[in-house]
Amino acid sequence: MSLESLKVQIIKKAWEDPAFKSSLLSDPKQAIKAAFGIDVPSEIDLKVVEESSSQYYLVLPPNPADAGGGSATVNTVW
Structure with a gap:
């Protein structure tokens, strides 16, 4: 499950x-x-x-250049 999919499910619930x-809350x-x-x-502080x-x-999400990974896409949940 992607992080975005989880966010949608949490909001809906x-x-x-x-x-x-x-x-x-x-x-x-x-x-x-x-x-x-x-x-x-x-x-993780949530x-x-x-x-x-x-x-x-x-x-504002983390700047990918600061993380060293070069990618702003998160495809997995934590």
Whole structure:
């Protein structure tokens, strides 16, 4: 499963399941593990925020040139 596919599934579940959404906002790693069986590695700091009609977030991914890999594509989940 790709990271993008997982993101879509997480968002869809959060829209459909208020208890999951609440858990995702308070403890995202545990919520993802409980719902999808995926362990997010401890070295990854995962933050979940919710946009509103008047508040938006722009997320800048790491610059591939800084990572040394030269590729911005992530095809695997953690």
